[in-house]
Structure formats: structure tokens, C-alpha cells
Amino acid sequence: MIQIPQLDEQSDVPIYRQLYQNIRYIIETKQLRSGERLPPTRQLAALLGLNRTTISAAYELLEAEGLIRGHVGRGSFVAPRPAESGLLNWDELLAPAFPAPPSPPAASAGISFTNSRPSEELFPLEEFRASCAEVVGDDSIAAVLQLGSPAGYAPLRRRLLEMARQEGTARQEDDILITSGCQQALDLIGRVLVRTGETVAMEDPVYPGLKNVFLAAGATAAGVEVAGDGLRPAALEAAVNRGRPKLLVVTPNFQNPTGTTLPVEAREEVIRITRHAGIPIVENDIYGGLRYEGQSLPTLKQLDGSGNTILLRSFSKIAFPGLRVGWILAPKPVIQRLAEAKQRADLHTGQLSQAVLLRFLESGRLEAHRQRMVAAGAERLRAALEGCERFLPAGTRFTRPEGGMNLWVRLREPLDASEVLAKALREGVSYLPGKYFAVGREEAGSLRLSFAGLRPEMIREGLRKLGRIFGEEAGRARRMRELETAPAMV
Amino acid sequence: MIQIPQLDEQSDVPIYRQLYQNIRYIIETKQLRSGERLPPTRQLAALLGLNRTTISAAYELLEAEGLIRGHVGRGSFVAPRPAESGLLNWDELLAPAFPAPPSPPAASAGISFTNSRPSEELFPLEEFRASCAEVVGDDSIAAVLQLGSPAGYAPLRRRLLEMARQEGTARQEDDILITSGCQQALDLIGRVLVRTGETVAMEDPVYPGLKNVFLAAGATAAGVEVAGDGLRPAALEAAVNRGRPKLLVVTPNFQNPTGTTLPVEAREEVIRITRHAGIPIVENDIYGGLRYEGQSLPTLKQLDGSGNTILLRSFSKIAFPGLRVGWILAPKPVIQRLAEAKQRADLHTGQLSQAVLLRFLESGRLEAHRQRMVAAGAERLRAALEGCERFLPAGTRFTRPEGGMNLWVRLREPLDASEVLAKALREGVSYLPGKYFAVGREEAGSLRLSFAGLRPEMIREGLRKLGRIFGEEAGRARRMRELETAPAMV
Numbered sequence: 012m013i014q015i016p017q018l019d020e021q022s023d024v025p026i027y028r029q030l031y032q033n034i035r036y037i038i039e040t041k042q043l044r045s046g047e048r049l050p051p052t053r054q055l056a057a058l059l060g061l062n063r064t065t066i067s068a069a070y071e072l073l074e075a076e077g078l079i080r081g082h083v084g085r086g087s088f089v090a091p092r093p094a095e096s097g098l099l100n101w102d103e104l105l106a107p108a109f110p111a112p113p114s115p116p117a118a119s120a121g122i123s124f125t126n127s128r129p130s131e132e133l134f135p136l137e138e139f140r141a142s143c144a145e146v147v148g149d150d151s152i153a154a155v156l157q158l159g160s161p162a163g164y165a166p167l168r169r170r171l172l173e174m175a176r177q178e179g180t181a182r183q184e185d186d187i188l189i190t191s192g193c194q195q196a197l198d199l200i201g202r203v204l205v206r207t208g209e210t211v212a213m214e215d216p217v218y219p220g221l222k223n224v225f226l227a228a229g230a231t232a233a234g235v236e237v238a239g240d241g242l243r244p245a246a247l248e249a250a251v252n253r254g255r256p257k258l259l260v261v262t263p264n265f266q267n268p269t270g271t272t273l274p275v276e277a278r279e280e281v282i283r284i285t286r287h288a289g290i291p292i293v294e295n296d297i298y299g300g301l302r303y304e305g306q307s308l309p310t311l312k313q314l315d316g317s318g319n320t321i322l323l324r325s326f327s328k329i330a331f332p333g334l335r336v337g338w339i340l341a342p343k344p345v346i347q348r349l350a351e352a353k354q355r356a357d358l359h360t361g362q363l364s365q366a367v368l369l370r371f372l373e374s375g376r377l378e379a380h381r382q383r384m385v386a387a388g389a390e391r392l393r394a395a396l397e398g399c400e401r402f403l404p405a406g407t408r409f410t411r412p413e414g415g416m417n418l419w420v421r422l423r424e425p426l427d428a429s430e431v432l433a434k435a436l437r438e439g440v441s442y443l444p445g446k447y448f449a450v451g452r453e454e455a456g457s458l459r460l461s462f463a464g465l466r467p468e469m470i471r472e473g474l475r476k477l478g479r480i481f482g483e484e485a486g487r488a489r490r491m492r493e494l495e496t497a498p499a500m501v
Numbered sequence: 502m503i504q505i506p507q508l509d510e511q512s513d514v515p516i517y518r519q520l521y522q523n524i525r526y527i528i529e530t531k532q533l534r535s536g537e538r539l540p541p542t543r544q545l546a547a548l549l550g551l552n553r554t555t556i557s558a559a560y561e562l563l564e565a566e567g568l569i570r571g572h573v574g575r576g577s578f579v580a581p582r583p584a585e586s587g588l589l590n591w592d593e594l595l596a597p598a599f600p601a602p603p604s605p606p607a608a609s610a611g612i613s614f615t616n617s618r619p620s621e622e623l624f625p626l627e628e629f630r631a632s633c634a635e636v637v638g639d640d641s642i643a644a645v646l647q648l649g650s651p652a653g654y655a656p657l658r659r660r661l662l663e664m665a666r667q668e669g670t671a672r673q674e675d676d677i678l679i680t681s682g683c684q685q686a687l688d689l690i691g692r693v694l695v696r697t698g699e700t701v702a703m704e705d706p707v708y709p710g711l712k713n714v715f716l717a718a719g720a721t722a723a724g725v726e727v728a729g730d731g732l733r734p735a736a737l738e739a740a741v742n743r744g745r746p747k748l749l750v751v752t753p754n755f756q757n758p759t760g761t762t763l764p765v766e767a768r769e770e771v772i773r774i775t776r777h778a779g780i781p782i783v784e785n786d787i788y789g790g791l792r793y794e795g796q797s798l799p800t801l802k803q804l805d806g807s808g809n810t811i812l813l814r815s816f817s818k819i820a821f822p823g824l825r826v827g828w829i830l831a832p833k834p835v836i837q838r839l840a841e842a843k844q845r846a847d848l849h850t851g852q853l854s855q856a857v858l859l860r861f862l863e864s865g866r867l868e869a870h871r872q873r874m875v876a877a878g879a880e881r882l883r884a885a886l887e888g889c890e891r892f893l894p895a896g897t898r899f900t901r902p903e904g905g906m907n908l909w910v911r912l913r914e915p916l917d918a919s920e921v922l923a924k925a926l927r928e929g930v931s932y933l934p935g936k937y938f939a940v941g942r943e944e945a946g947s948l949r950l951s952f953a954g955l956r957p958e959m960i961r962e963g964l965r966k967l968g969r970i971f972g973e974e975a976g977r978a979r980r981m982r983e984l985e986t987a988p989a990m991v
């Protein structure tokens with residue numbers, strides 16, 4: 012660490028200049044090395060009993076000479092001297108690290124409610140093997156292995172477009188782009204539709220991978236509150252009036268993380284609001300095929316006669332997320348621009364994955380598997396809802412999804428889901444606290460339970476443990492509060 | 502089309518205001534609809550016999566009222582009125598189309614020298630099928646099909662890192678990130694290392710997919726001239742002195758499009774220059790495994806003891822480009838930041854492709870196939886060089902690659918490779934004119950011949966045709982010039 016400089020208040024040399032000479036000497040004699048951080052001005056001022064502006068003046072001189080570099084909000088660092096050391100200061104060169112919340116705790120060996128993904132146990136391996144063997148054995152395999160088109164493997168694109176036309180989702184003016192999963196679909200949309208400083212409206216809470224794409228594109232996220240039946244249209248209208256967003260991204264079916272589904276009237280309302288404001292909708296429908304109860308609802312893309320909706324779908328939530336294949340259905344000019352961005356991003360999505368999934372689809376194996384996934388999901392959802400009702404302490408609220416992989420729990424105040432997680436992890440259960448999903452409103456008591464990857468008995472056992480832990484922690488919190496509010500004994 | 506407005510020069514209302522009222526009426530009565538383009542100011546000025554500034558003043562008024570929107574370089578358009586029509590104007594919403602040169606002509610049915618990629622005929626399909634069957638049959642397949650890590654499939658990453666350590670390319674401080682081909686490697690590097698307004702130094706000419714990544718990231722491309730033996734260090738030094746680039750991207754082996762290779766001394770020089778200036782090197786080594794003649798040279802990454810070099814490699818030029826698997830070898834802090842960007846971009850690269858290529862590698866099939874590719878490539882390179890010597894007209898210059906897939910031809914002046922291409926296409930031969938590869942210096946007479954995808958007899962036949970066409974066109978150009986310079990008959 013830097014030594015406290017000797018400063019002479021009687022000297023003719025102003026104090027800031029003495030300080031500058033001191034630090035310069037320290038840098039030149041390599042007591043402070045390239046990339047090392049200088050003490051914050053506030054801290055050094057306190058240490059030396061000086062005014063903070065004096066410290067800043069010295070730092071400014073050092074910066075003007077190229078000896079240090081300042082970063083707003085991160086402090087000042089000794090500048091690299093590459094000619095001498097030959098070593099780059101990567102911290103200087105790299106774009107600032109993305110301000111993401113700390114990574115969630117790794118899934119422990121116990122019962123993990125942390126992952127919104129299908130269970131490996133349910134993977135139809137024999138059907139996958141058969142599809143793979145058929146693709147690999149066919150003469151068309153050489154074309155699959157050769158460089159392909161940015162828009163995707165043509166036979167898969169054709170098939171998906173045909174299906175979308177048959178179900179009334181695709182209009183004549185629409186086209187399809189194959190992406191490396193839904194994550195890439197969001198990323199490409201960010202590239203072609205969002206510019207730095209624009210606003211993107213999205214559900215609050217929302218899947219962080221969705222939010223981060225747009226933040227990284229330089230946009231501001233405008234959170235739209237999610238109630239028990241999805242995004243609140245009134246909250247959307249307010250967000251639109253506050254500052255016209257460039258886009259609305261919405262997951263109408265079994266939203267991640269809340270599991271909520273937008274009713275038809277709300278869908279119509281969302282379309283009306285966005286159409287009136289001239290805002291395109293990005294409809295993220297990756298969970299749509301996983302409805303376990305109730306009636307299927309039309310997509311926004313189907314309801315929206317104007318063609319303003321961009322629909323995202325994926326194979327990943329039903330089968331084989333490791334293959335990374337999703338797609339975008341949108342008006343042709345949008346697909347055209349997205350395909351250009353896709354070409355710059357990675358030329359195209361791997362064609363073996365695309366060809367195998369096409370075979371899996373065409374052979375009817377995908378639909379048969381989806382039905383098995385729906386049956387398994389229904390059982391797991393039931394176990395989760397029954398477990399919540401039976402084991403969670405009175406006053407705990409939770410959503411009642413009709414499909415998908417997640418449900419959202421709100422603990423009674425003053426419980427903090429992040430704090431309680433530490434105890435849960437020790438007892439072999441994990442979940443994701445709500446803070447990972449917050450856009451603008453943090454709810455300390457909320458958490459996501461991803462139930463689809465767990466067998467029903469594990470779900471019940473996990474909820475039994477969680478119920479006990481939540482109860483104990485609530486009791487402890489109550490006792491703490493009582494202690495705190497007890498009058499002083501005098 | 503817009504009607505010519507009736508303007509009254511005697512009126513007290515200034516002409517620009519009359520024009521504004523006229524156009525406003527036309528828009529309000531929907532004679533011109535949302536998204537339609539107004540006549541360019543220059544054209545309308547000529548049409549009405551008015552000064553262009555008068556037209557501009559009228560357009561400015563319309564724009565201030567929100568009735569039209571102007572786009573620099575693209576003209577003015579009637580603004581959308583979403584509340585009425587409900588139809589979005591995608592042209593308004595989408596980011597401006599990327600200023601890329603027009604797409605190269607589609608490869609014709611004849612002899613195509615346009616694609617820098619391996620020939621499908623050389624794909625080792627049986628070895629691929631065996632690798633695929635082994636991966637798919639193994640118990641680990643469920644993990645392959647499940648969601649994976651942003652950094653890549655761990656067994657593949659480990660293996661590649663081990664190999665790089667053994668050959669002395671990877672230092673202890675380095676790590677590997679698997680990407681969806683080298684294109685994505687460049688894109689991710691653009692995301693984490695390049696900010697809008699910065700400069701990226703690259704070879705001139707260069708593969709347009711490389712240049713476009715950085716232009717799309719908002720950077721300026723600084724071209725560094727390529728001579729017969731790769732990038733000229735003196736030109737690099739000049740570029741560095743002109744405006745300190747943020748990065749240098751260089752392809753030292755069999756550069757695309759020129760096929761040139763940087764000698765060891767020049768590699769050392771490049772390292773010295775960039776190290777002195779504190780500039781990281783991105784070394785694109787995707788062709789490195791395809792040396793047909795001469796001695797292998799150490800990579801910049803090996804020569805550069807400082808760890809400042811980021812090395813890009815890929816399976817795509819040796820085997821199965823349709824699988825899209827490449828990798829980045831770089832210091833750990835760089836890989837860490839790249840992995841974060843990768844997660845936002847597409848979570849991770851498809852794991853079936855990664856697992857199959859790992860098996861192809863581990864089984865020794867990749868190396869055996871590489872040797873066959875080298876033997877085939879040597880034969881094709883020989884055919885290309887002999888064909889150039891034998892058939893191209895005297896005075897045509899061409900590079901003499903020792904590997905890779907491309908060579909670079911410079912036609913004698915005044916031939917224009919784009920103009921001659923039209924004739925070549927009619928005769929069933931195609932190539933890419935040099936303009937697709939230009940960074941700062943367009944050479945009208947240059948063109949790229951990608952020879953690796955063609956059988957030797959096709960290469961010879963193609964060059965025989967091209968030689969004849971170039972000769973005929975040169976003769977025609979000479980005659981034209983003689984006509985032009987002939988003294989007037991008086």
C-alpha cells in the first residue's frame with residue numbers, strides 16, 4: 012500500500028503539488044505498479060487531514076501526465092507502461108464488467124429448485140439416438156456438415172414456417188430465422204432494434220438473461236409489474252406513458268420466474284396499448300408447449316393482426332437444451348435484418364443440431380415426447396402446489412401456474428429469501444432468491460421454485476424442508492423483533 | 502407519386518411555407534402514406550425550379566411537426582401514425598442497415614473459386630459417422646444434451662488446453678473458451694474489447710466478415726497493407742503512430758484473402774510494435790493446420806512471451822464447417838469476460854457438435870484427416886499456381902501461398918476485376934473481386950481465387966478459361982484506350 016506522504020505546510024510549493032510529486036515518485040519507483048488502484052480521494056483526504064479537492068487536484072495532474080487513469084465510480088489506477096513491462100493491463104483494456112448481480116449459488120448435491128430446465132431423466136435418449144442415426148446415415152449429411160445459410164438449415168426453416176402457417180401464427184408477410192436458442196434470439200433483437208439510451212419494457216420480475224441482453228446493448232430496462240395473471244396492462248400503459256419504450260418483451264405463457272399466464276383479455280389489451288404507441292412486441296413463447304392444465308390461449312402473434320409481433324420459440328424447454336436451437340417468427344424485413352446480424356454474430360447455428368431436431372420433429376417423436384413431458388410436468392406441478400399449500404407457513408403467498416417450470420413464492424415479512432437461503436443450503440435445499448429477477452422493484456421476500464426438473468417425491472421432500480426452515484426463520488425473526496422493541500430495563 | 506405543388510410567387514406567404522402547407526395537405530389526405538419517401542431535396546428543387554435550401558426549409562418545418570422524419574443519406578420519410586394504421590414502420594424502428602458492399606454473386610453452376618471452405622467431397626463421412634455413433638451411444642450423452650457451461654463442453658476445453666500447453670502455445674495464465682466458430686470469437690472480442698469510436702487495425706485486404714464485426718461494434722477499421730509476405734510491419738508501425746488502435750487483428754498463416762504468410766522476423770516485429778504501444782494482438786490462426794509446403798512457423802502467441810496475444814482457432818477449415826466450433830486461447834481475465842459475453846449471446850455453443858468433434862479429435866481421426874487434407878490441398882495449390890503461371894496473361898501478378906485456401910491475383914491495369922467477372926460468370930467461372938476485401942485501399946484489378954474446394958482438373962480448367970477471358974478483356978481495353986488517345990481526324 013501507498014506510504015503516507017510527508018507534506019510541508021510551510022513550503023512555497025502548494026500542498027496538491029507536493030502530493031503530486033510524492034505519488035509520482037512512488038509510481039516511478041514502482042512502489043505502486045501499473046494497474047494498481049490509488050486510494051480513493053475521500054479516504055486519502057481523511058488520512059492526511061486535507062480537503063478532498065486538494066487530493067483531486069493532485070490526481071488530475073497525475074492523470075494529465077498519463078501516470079494514472081481515472082474511471083468514474085471505480086477510482087484511479089496507475090496507468091500501464093507497456094513499453095517497459097510488455098504486459099498489458101487487461102483491466103484497462105476490457106469493457107467494464109457487466110453490472111450483474113453475483114452469480115447464484117451453485118446447485119448443491121441436495122434438492123435443487125434452481126434450474127428452469129427439463130430433467131435429464133426425461134430425455135428420450137432412444138428417440139434421440141434414432142433421429143441422430145437417421146440424419147447421419149442419410150446422404151444429405153454432407154450438406155449438413157458444410158457451411159450453411161445465416162437464416163438456418165433450409166429444411167427446418169421450411170417445416171417450422173409451414174407449421175406456423177397451419178396453426179395461424181405466421182402471416183404471409185412473415186419469415187423464420189433459426190437461432191442458437193432463445194437467448195440468441197433476444198441478443199439479435201437487441202442488436203437490430205435497440206440503440207444505446209433507448210428503453211425496453213419487460214416484466215418485473217424477469218429472467219435475468221433477458222434483462223441483461225438489453226442492458227448490455229445500452230438500453231434502460233423499464234419494469235412492468237407482474238401480478239398473479241401476468242404483466243398488468245395498467246402498469247404497461249403507465250410505463251408507455253412515462254417514457255415511450257422502443258420494445259416490449261413479454262412472456263405470456265408460464266412466465267419465468269413467476270409461472271403466470273396472461274389471460275386473453277389482457278393479451279388484447281397489451282396489443283391495443285403497444286399498437287397505439289407504435290411499439291413492437293417481442294413475444295417469448297418458449298414455455299408455450301408445456302401447458303399442464305386449462306385451455307390453451309392464442310399467442311399475441313395470432314391475436315395481433317397487424318404483424319407487429321415478433322414471436323420467439325425454442326426446442327430447449329421440451330427437449331435437449333444442450334443442442335441450442337430456437338427460432339424467430341417475424342415480418343420479412345425484420346428477419347432480413349436479423350439474418351445479417353446473425354451472419355456477423357456466428358455465420359449460422361450448427362446444422363447437425365438443426366437436422367437432428369428436424370428429424371425428431373418430422374418423425375412425430377417430438378410431439379410424443381411433448382405429451383410425456385406434459386404428463387410428467389402436470390404431476391410435478393401438482394406436487395409443487397400441494398407441497399406449497401401443505402408445508403409453507405401460513406401467510407406465504409405463491410402463484411398457481413398452469414404449466415411451465417417455475418412458481419413464485421412470497422414469504423411473509425420480514426423474511427429475506429437471500430438470508431434464509433444460507434440455512435436452506437445447509438439443509439440441502441436450494442432455490443433462487445427474487446433479487447436475481449428484479450428489474451426495478453426488489454422484493455426481499457420472494458423466491459423462484461423451479462419444479463420441472465425434480466421428481467414429485469423430491470419436490471414434496473424439498474417443500475417439507477423449506478416449509479420447516481421458513482417457519483423456524485419466521486419464528487426467529489419474530490423473537491428478534493420482540494427483543495428489539497422491548498423497553499430498556501432501567 | 503407526389504403532385505407538383507402550385508406555388509404563388511406573388512403571395513406574402515414565403516415560398517418555403519407554401520411548399521410546407523402543400524406537402525402537409527398531401528400527407529394529411531394520405532396521398533403520401535406513412536413510411537413513404539419524399540422526393541430528395543435536390544430532385545424537388547430541380548422539378549420546381551427552386552433553390553435547394555427552400556425545399557430544405559419546408560422539410561425542416563414538416564419534421565419539426567413530426568410529420569416526416571429525415572435520415573442522413575437516406576432521405577426523408579412520412580412519419581408513422583401508429584394510432585391510426587396500427588402498422589409499424591419497421592424501416593423506422595430497425596437500426597440502419599449495415600453499410601456492407603452488395604453481396605457477392607451466387608456461386609454459379611460452373612467452376613466456383615468463390616468459397617474459402619473445404620470441399621464436401623473430402624469430408625470423411627465414415628469417420629464422422631463413427632464419431633457420432635460413439636458419442637450418441639455413450640452414457641454421457643444425457644449430459645451433452647442438457648444445458649451446459651458458457652465456456653464450452655468441459656471435456657473438449659480440457660483437451661484443447663492440454664494440447665496447447667504441450668505445443669507451448671498456452672501459458673499457465675491462459676484459458677480456453679469454445680465459440681460457435683471463429684466468427685463468433687471475433688464478435689465476442691468486439692463486444693468486450695472494442696467501444697464505439699475506437700480503432701481496430703487489420704490487414705488490408707481482409708476477410709469482410711472480420712472487418713464487419715468491428716464496424717458493427719462502432720469501431721473504425723485501420724487497414725494495414727499486405728505485401729507478398731503478409732502484413733507489412735512498417736505499415737503497422739505507421740498505423741499505430743497515426744492513431745493508437747485498440748487492437749490488432751492479424752492472420753499470420755495463409756491470410757484470407759491473400760494467402761500470404763508472415764515470416765518469423767515480421768512476427769517478432771509485429772510483437773515488438775504492438776507491445777511497445779500496449780496493443781493486444783488477436784491472432785486468427787484458422788488456416789494454420791493447412792500448410793502444404795515449407796516449414797511451420799511459431800504462432801505469435803508462442804513468440805509473444807508477455808501473454809498479450811489472443812489466439813483464435815477452429816475446426817471449420819479442416820473438417821465440417823457446418824458444425825460451427827472454434828475456440829479462443831487467451832489470458833484468464835480475458836476468457837472470463839468473454840464467457841460472460843458468450844452467456845448473454847447464446848448461453849453456450851451446441852454440445853452435440855462439441856462432443857462429436859472431441860471424439861473425432863481423440864480418436865486420431867482428425868489428425869489422419871488433416872493429413873489427407875494437406876495432401877489434397879498441396880495438389881490443389883500446385884494446380885492453382887501452375888494454372889496461374891501457364892494461363893494468366895503476362896503481367897498478371899499473384900501471391901504464392903504455402904497453404905490455406907486462397908490466392909490473390911492482381912490483373913494488369915486497366916482491368917477491373919468486377920467488370921471482368923460479368924463475362925467470367927457467363928462462361929461459367931466465378932471468383933470474388935478485390936473490392937469485397939478492401940479496408941481503405943481499393944484495388945480494382947485484384948481478385949481472390951479460393952482453390953481448396955475444387956479438384957485439380959477443375960482448377961486448371963477454370964484458370965484456362967479465366968486466362969483467356971483476362972487476355973481478351975485486356976486486349977479490348979487496350980483497343981479502347983488506343984481509340985480514345987487517337988488524334989482527332991481533321
